[in-house]
Amino acid sequence: MGGVSDNSTGLILAVLSSGFIGTSFILKKKGLKRAAASTGFAAGHGGYTYLQEPLWWAGMITMIVGEAANFVAYVYAPAVLVTPLGALSIIVSAVLAHFLLKERLKQMGILGCVSCIVGSVVVVIHAPEETTPTSVEEIWNLAIEPAFLIYIAATLSLVAALVMHFEPRYGQSNILIYLGICSLMGSLTVVSIKAIGIAIKLTLEGISQVAYPQTWVFVTVAIVCVITQLNYLNKALDTFNTAIVSPIYYVMFTSLTIIASVIMFQDWKGQSISDIASEVCGFITVLSGTIVLHSTREQEPSPAPGTVTWYDQDPIKAVEEDEHLITVHNSDYFD
Numbered sequence: 175m176g177g178v179s180d181n182s183t184g185l186i187l188a189v190l191s192s193g194f195i196g197t198s199f200i201l202k203k204k205g206l207k208r209a210a211a212s213t214g215f216a217a218g219h220g221g222y223t224y225l226q227e228p229l230w231w232a233g234m235i236t237m238i239v240g241e242a243a244n245f246v247a248y249v250y251a252p253a254v255l256v257t258p259l260g261a262l263s264i265i266v267s268a269v270l271a272h273f274l275l276k277e278r279l280k281q282m283g284i285l286g287c288v289s290c291i292v293g294s295v296v297v298v299i300h301a302p303e304e305t306t307p308t309s310v311e312e313i314w315n316l317a318i319e320p321a322f323l324i325y326i327a328a329t330l331s332l333v334a335a336l337v338m339h340f341e342p343r344y345g346q347s348n349i350l351i352y353l354g355i356c357s358l359m360g361s362l363t364v365v366s367i368k369a370i371g372i373a374i375k376l377t378l379e380g381i382s383q384v385a386y387p388q389t390w391v392f393v394t395v396a397i398v399c400v401i402t403q404l405n406y407l408n409k410a411l412d413t414f415n416t417a418i419v420s421p422i423y424y425v426m427f428t429s430l431t432i433i434a435s436v437i438m439f440q441d442w443k444g445q446s447i448s449d450i451a452s453e454v455c456g457f458i459t460v461l462s463g464t465i466v467l468h469s470t471r472e473q474e475p476s477p478a479p480g481t482v483t484w485y486d487q488d489p490i491k492a493v494e495e496d497e498h499l500i501t502v503h504n505s506d507y508f509d
Contacts, residue, residue: 184251196266205230289463
């Protein structure tokens with residue numbers, strides 16, 4: 175992008191990514207609601223009719239575009255800049271939900287949005303300039319520096335301990351077990367994906383990185399980390415409330431990703447103490463805003479005790495009709 179600095183390019187892509195990802199949540203939710211209303215089979219009760227809903231697919235495509243933009247953003251800008259801007263997707267989602275889904279955004283939620291924006295601006299102003307490596311070998315040399323090798327050893331040791339010792343005992347009761355595994359592996363995912371992105375960028379510029387074995391090591395690491403990350407994130411979402419999982423995961427994942435990137439790519443090298451302190455303060459402001467916003471979001475209302483839900487091809491059924499598929503929402507029924 176001629177005339178535009180790498181940091182500016184990464185910033186634009188990160189903001190666009192947040193816009194697309196935030197919008198995708200709303201499109202998918204509207205698609206799910208529309209599918210449930212037209213057929214009576216909700217996704218939460220095992221229905222898959224949303225796969226025939228164009229709005230849901232629009233949401234999926236929007237999310238893919240957003241994730242692709244985020245991937246490219248890491249190529250141009252440091253993780254210290256790109257990762258905190260992911261909070262903007264939460265703002266987009268909350269604002270659109272307020273107007274399109276009638277999920278009311280409370281006053282504290284608005285304060286959370288403002289905190290995220292202020293923190294993001296501070297991070298952007300003080301973010302270090304990205305210095306793009308000239309080859310995958312150069313990135314590999316950064317990855318085998320003693321400081322980053324210590325980080326890798328500590329990360330893998332913690333993951334092993336969490337998986338083998340803590341998960342069987344406390345996985346179903348302590349949310350930090352699953353999210354700790356996700357976040358630790360996620361930090362390695364981001365640095366690997368950044369390396370892959372730079373390799374692709376250099377290859378497209380005519381400096382092929384395909385023959386370097388280091389390129390494929392980064393690809394393998396990224397695949398293993400992504401699969402592990404998604405597996406334990408699904409476990410966390412299946413076990414705990416989404417409203418609790420989202421902010422805790424965002425805080426842990428973002429913090430560890432920035433630490434990993436700062437150690438490997440030496441993002442803070444050459445920066446003044448005041449700039450680093452400003453970035454940390456901006457980052458904490460973003461995290462605080464994210465937690466406030468999540469904690470004040472209205473949750474889906476659960477069915478009232480004693481209600482009966484009818485599932486059939488018609489969304490509305492009279493009680494007199496002879497229907498067989500019902501769900502009784504009253505624990506006393508089974509006493």
